[in-house]
Amino acid sequence: MLVIAHRGASAERPENTLPAFERAIELGADFVELDVHADSAGRLVVTHGRPRPRGDYPTLEEALALMRGRIGVMIELKTPGRYRRHDVVARTVRLMSTDDVLVCFQRAPLEQARSLRRGLKTVQHVGYGVSIRAAARGAWAAGFANGRVTRRGVATALQLGLVPLVYTVNDEDRMRELAEAGVAGLFTDRPERALRLFPEHRP
Numbered sequence: 761m762l763v764i765a766h767r768g769a770s771a772e773r774p775e776n777t778l779p780a781f782e783r784a785i786e787l788g789a790d791f792v793e794l795d796v797h798a799d800s801a802g803r804l805v806v807t808h809g810r811p812r813p814r815g816d817y818p819t820l821e822e823a824l825a826l827m828r829g830r831i832g833v834m835i836e837l838k839t840p841g842r843y844r845r846h847d848v849v850a851r852t853v854r855l856m857s858t859d860d861v862l863v864c865f866q867r868a869p870l871e872q873a874r875s876l877r878r879g880l881k882t883v884q885h886v887g888y889g890v891s892i893r894a895a896a897r898g899a900w901a902a903g904f905a906n907g908r909v910t911r912r913g914v915a916t917a918l919q920l921g922l923v924p925l926v927y928t929v930n931d932e933d934r935m936r937e938l939a940e941a942g943v944a945g946l947f948t949d950r951p952e953r954a955l956r957l958f959p960e961h962r963p
Contacts, residue, residue: 762945791832798843836863
């Protein structure tokens with residue numbers, strides 16, 4: 761079971777901050793997931809919501825410098841089409857290491873990213889206007905919302921060669937249920953719970 765610290769260890773530290781990422785490393789999560797927007801100056805900044813003027817956000821460069829070689833990183837591009845003039849996809853790909861993973865709800869940015877770097881691992885979120893069969897074309901994994909994932913969806917992902925991931929799961933009983941259904945990774949605000957539940961399934 762891959763344990764993905766959603767916006768860092770965000771139940772213990774403020775989400776999408778360097779302390780949250782550091783805490784996820786301390787706990788031993790497999791990945792940190794973080795969200796990226798472009799601010800008004802074109803900087804790639806780590807925040808879930810659209811950047812506000814004078815907001816204090818870590819830059820993507822700062823976040824990756826903290827984590828490189830210490831933990832895997834899943835970078836979620838938030839509405840990258842909104843920032844097309846800032847070339848967000850290409851700039852993000854250039855900053856990524858070979859082990860980093862790119863995540864998005866929209867297909868086009870992931871397709872662009874894969875065209876820029878062969879072998880780049882991508883996670884296509886499915887179920888919100890994107891079919892899993894469409895996602896299978898080139899993606900490494902399919903991301904399912906916790907409230908919408910089904911056993912049939914997980915089975916289909918596996919049949920198509922996709923790694924089934926689910927976001928965001930904080931309840932331990934639900935974690936067990938999803939593991940029994942064949943889910944291979946969990947985005948969670950509470951990585952310590954998943955790490956405690958699945959010590960024998962560490963990759």
